Amino acid sequence: MPTPHEEIADYLRRARAAADPRRAGLPADGRVRRVPGLRREEVALLAGVSTDYYTRLEQGRRIVPSVQVLDAIVRALDLDEAGRTHLHDLVAAVGRPRPRARTTVQRVRPGLHQLLESLHTQPAMILGRRTDVLAANRMARALFADFPRMAPRERSYARWMLLADEARDLFLDWELQARNAVEALRLDAGKTPDDPETQQLVGELSLASPEFRRWWSEHQVHQRSHGTKRLRHPVVGELAVDFETLTLPGDAEQTLYVYTAAAGSPSQQSLDLLASWAHPTSGLASGSDGPRRTTTG
Template sequence: MADPHRELADFLRRARAARDPAETPLPADGRIRRVPGLRREEVALLAGVSTDYYTRLEQGRRIVPSTQVLDAIARALDLDEAGRKHLSDLVGAAGSPRPRPRATVQRVRSGLHQLLEALDTQPALILGRRTDVLAANRMARALFTDFDRLPARERNYARWMLLSDEARALFVDWEQQARNAVESLRLDAGRMPDDPGTQQLVGELSLASPEFRRWWSEHQVHQRTFGAKRLRHPVVGELTVDYETFTLPADGDQALFVYTTAPGSSSREALGLLASWAHPQAPRKHGEDGAITAAGAP
């Protein structure tokens, strides 16, 4: 289990290094900057805390900042919503150690399965903790991969993105999409630092993927709320899909992703072709009265 204080220190150091001094209200002091980003004393000044206090945070000392101080540091580092959430999660883990959670099976309610199938022409899937793929409709399986055919332990979006040759060939901007998956996993890991499944996944990816090791060490976080993915699909060619993320209030660890295309676009046409390919019409036969009915119909 990673030390939450050291995780907090690492995140602060990297966020400070990423902050452009020219974008702050700090006056130029004429000193040569030997490393990128802000100095510790500058973050402390912007946040209204002492340099000694902020330095001890970056050293991983066992102190827990108040909510007010936390907000001030987040503003000083210009953290986005995902960064603020991650910072809060790390401080929470450092301030109130929790018992090691029991490994539990993630389940999708029957109503959500019905919703996925009702989205018959739109790819849709549900991700759970640590980006586990909990359910996907036929269009999602046709667009990405048939997660249902993978062994249960391999039904994970980040794992598929990083370790699958199929994913590398499918995504035109694979590096950006894979980095986003790693940064989303980082965000999730901060929320559940003691989760055994997350620790096992991070260990596996660290051994198997040099890209994962590099991006994980950068300690960036990403919240997938909406966006676009550019694909080079083996059946229908190139297309761009937009996605929207819907959180599920009754299932806090699960999120629904729905993929659409722009009206009148070549991507809309390609998705329609994929729908025809993924939903072949049932063969038809003549009934006793001469009427044509779908095979298997009563």
């Protein structure tokens, strides 16, 4: 695994290459740009640091920038909130003692399980560290996959997206959704770079998925706060669902995802049909545990 300093250097180099010089507000100097993005001296100028200092950061030297310098670099590179969080996480890991393997199990409060199951027509899930699916209501199991029936090590949403054949078949925009999952895992990994379970998952996906290797090497991060997923469901056909997220009070490592569709839309009608099939009180229900779907991976 790369050291924290190497991770900082890699992220800065890639962020600089992706920066748009036109948005930086720099005066034209007449020089031809042979590579995309900003030059090192331009980032240094915009951030108010010396070119030598910034260059050493990109070289992975053992220096620890202050919060003020980091925020100045964030502005210079025009990073979004996910990028800012990731860069600060990487720097916070510098010099941090290597922790022992985590032994705590992520658990969802009983009241939250009740909340999920009270949503009869809205799919809902709770994700934790490493994009692990900690809980999923009947509708989410019917719409996506029966995560609770999977072996614990297989319940990572990112792992399912990359390795399960059914995920590729289910999502009309699989490449976009899978890439977002990888970038969300990248963001999470920056918070605990020495977590052995994260390292194991990254190693497994690197060996099994060429897409994961490519996207992980690009070192992009993504905060999934809201969005839309387009699906071709084997029971109800094509539909689009919007999702919103809520970080749960009392446990910042758990995030609630709720999926809805516009009232009166064909997608809402599809969700209603799926609910009639999945809900145990419906004559169309497939069983007390809802629809069961096989997974591969």
